[in-house]
Amino acid sequence: MSRLGKRPIPAPNGVTITVKGQDVSVKGPKGTLNFRAHDDVEVAFGNGELSVKPRHETTRARALWGTTRAVLANNVKGVTEGFEKNLEMTGVGYRAAMQGKNLQMQLGYSHEIIYQPPEGITIAVPKPTEIKVSGVDPQVVGQAAAEIRSYRPPEPYKGKGVRYAGEYIRRKEGKKK
Template sequence: MSRVGKRPVAVPSGVTATVDGQTVKMKGPKGQLQFVVHDDVEVKLENGQVKVKPRAETNRARALYGTARAQVANLVEGVTKGFEKKLEITGVGYRAAMQGKNLQLALGYSHDVIYTIPEGITITVPKPTEITVTGSDIQRVGQVAAEIRAYRPPEPYKGKGVKYVGEFIFRKEGKKK
């Protein structure tokens, strides 16, 4: 069994943390985030540390308190450093470009895909074949990156499509004559 939940989450200087019932709020240089902890988990702020523990010794509570601790740690990291996901585009004629507040993707369809960037997320296109998604909320950064990837996931024969940087694509052999 993992013991991630037993370690308290340190709140660094420059970050203000408040615990109001089951809601944990963090405010820092990169913005403000909040997370509602499950009812089976108790959360306290003591000596500049957020402590998480299960209310009862049930399997459900013990399963949830490690998750709650990890999510509180992600709040701290999000408001101090932020999170980033990088995507790369592979394929002839496949490219990305910023068009005002939208992301324009040419992915081999008869039309360009226009992706509206949600609030709290920053998307940059350093090269036409690279997309960088940044933000303070790890869940939203991952969700936006997954939505962009879903427009044209990498295919197994030539590897064309949108993939995460460092993602391994299982390749298949083509037809044999």
């Protein structure tokens, strides 16, 4: 039995949840998210709560039960509060700035890197060495942050590069004479 899957998801004030068959639509103050549940899982909305149950007692249905509930809980959280990832830049001359909606970065290459964010993602640069990626869908927010980090991942000798805020970089010792 999935302990997480058993818990119903309460619908906060200002959030509208619509269930039509396997399609679940969550609409809130920050936007709208749609999700299609797997056929092995049954989704129901009633009394201001969203509940998820497995249709069969198979291993696959029980595995999808908790996963579906977690995705729907993230959708409800996303349309009310939103999700955010913070990135830090470390290195001499490494900096970022906004160029309209696009992110312009200088990461030690001979050219500037311009990142165009996907739909529904907002990027802010509070300091030249900090980047905030925010949006309603946690998967898209994480993917955008990972793409920005992939332009110059942190290296283990000096720690230079783009890293997540609070990420620990395991350092290596350099050459010995």
